[in-house]
Amino acid sequence: MSHQVPDSDDVPEADAMPMLGLGTWQNDDPDDCADAVETALNMGYRHIDTAQAYDNEEAVGRGIQNADVDREDVFLATKVWIDNLSYDDVLATTEESLDKLGVDYVDLLYVHWPSREYDPEETFRAFDELVDDGKVERIGISNFEPEQVDEAVETADNAIFANQIELHPLLPQKELREHCADRDVEIVAYSPLARGEVFDVPELSDVAEKHGVSEAQVSLAWLREKGVTAIPKATGEDHISDNWASLSVELDDEDVEKIDGIDRTERQVDPGFAPW
Numbered sequence: 001m002s003h004q005v006p007d008s009d010d011v012p013e014a015d016a017m018p019m020l021g022l023g024t025w026q027n028d029d030p031d032d033c034a035d036a037v038e039t040a041l042n043m044g045y046r047h048i049d050t051a052q053a054y055d056n057e058e059a060v061g062r063g064i065q066n067a068d069v070d071r072e073d074v075f076l077a078t079k080v081w082i083d084n085l086s087y088d089d090v091l092a093t094t095e096e097s098l099d100k101l102g103v104d105y106v107d108l109l110y111v112h113w114p115s116r117e118y119d120p121e122e123t124f125r126a127f128d129e130l131v132d133d134g135k136v137e138r139i140g141i142s143n144f145e146p147e148q149v150d151e152a153v154e155t156a157d158n159a160i161f162a163n164q165i166e167l168h169p170l171l172p173q174k175e176l177r178e179h180c181a182d183r184d185v186e187i188v189a190y191s192p193l194a195r196g197e198v199f200d201v202p203e204l205s206d207v208a209e210k211h212g213v214s215e216a217q218v219s220l221a222w223l224r225e226k227g228v229t230a231i232p233k234a235t236g237e238d239h240i241s242d243n244w245a246s247l248s249v250e251l252d253d254e255d256v257e258k259i260d261g262i263d264r265t266e267r268q269v270d271p272g273f274a275p276w
Contacts, residue, residue: 017075017108017162019224020247021047022240023190023231030059036235037063041074043244049164049188049231050101051079051112052093057100065102076101077108079142079164080123082116082273089117090126098135110140110164114148115273124156131158140164140188145275146179153183162186167228168194169204169219169259170266177226189223192230195268203262207255213245220246222259 022040027033033056037048041064050060057078064074078101084093094109109130111123130136138161141152153160163180167173167189180187193216198204204215211218216232220243223230234240251259 017186017188017229018045018047019229020220020244021045021049021075021077021188021229021231023233024048024050024056024060025054025190025233027059027233027235028054028056030056030062032235033059034063034066036240038066039237040234040240040244041067041069043240045240045244046073047075047077047229047231049077049190051110052081052084052097053079053112057097058102061101061103071103075107076103077110077140078106079110079112082113082118085111085117085119085123087122087126090123091129094126094130094135105135105137107137108140108161109136109138110142110162111144111152113143113271113273114141114152114275120151120155124152128157138162141185142190143274146176148275149176149180149183149185153185160185162188162229164188164190164231166191166267166269167223168192168198169201169222169262170194170197170264171268172226172260177228181227186229187227188229188231190231191268192223192232193219194266197266197268201262201264203258207251207258210255211249211251213249214242216242217246217249218251218255218259221249221251222256225251225256 022045078097127139139158140162142164144163163185198215198219204218208215208218220230232243
């Protein structure tokens with residue numbers, strides 16, 4: 001299994017959104033979470049993703065502070081939970097997130113789901129104010145379907161930078177990806193390894209064997225071929241390193257066609273308040 005470190009030329013510039021990041025969903029042990037963030041940043045990662053609902057912003061902040069990387073070189077994203085999406089609550093809880101993270105601003109702030117207290121006019125009024133105040137660089141949405149994407153784009157004063165959605169070879173989301181591309185909204189894939197299911201997909205195993213890499217690396221390389229940013233969660237150094245090595249995997253047209261042809265669809269995250 002390859003753990004080759006990618007060339008520096010493979011790593012996107014810090015002022016853009018790096019196409020491979022570290023996800024921290026369900027990484028709720030504070031020490032494990034802080035260690036994972038520190039390990040990833042020291043390895044070369046420059047994109048860290050968290051959320052209010054993950055209850056680990058403090059640990060993520062500690063990992064960033066402990067790493068041998070300047071804050072300005074880290075693309076840091078968090079998300080406002082569905083209970084906190086009224087105008088006043090967005091402002092108050094984002095301040096709390098900044099305090100927990102130990103930072104003056106985040107590079108990207110998402111609406112976590114278009115649900116519960118979400119009101120486009122009021123929610124984005126607060127998001128826009130946070131941009132004006134220099135506390136948020138970019139605003140994003142998460143788990144938005146095409147109709148909600150359009151509403152967000154038309155409501156917010158600032159551009160909607162990205163839509164973070166579940167996306168992997170078992171849930172390719174082609175229609176939603178195309179819709180977001182038409183609206184100039186980037187795609188960020190959470191659960192890009194289908195919460196481990198990618199290791200049991202014959203097509204991915206065939207491509208992985210062909211390249212001498214893991215199924216995880218193949219899945220992440222496939223997402224990169226689609227122009228999608230991926231934020232796989234990983235805790236141990238081996239998994240963090242294996243995902244990082246995906247930047248060196250180059251899939252050919254035959255590989256991509258084989259993965260595109262997987263005849264199996266599985267959504268891993270499906271709460272009752274989802275918009276689909």
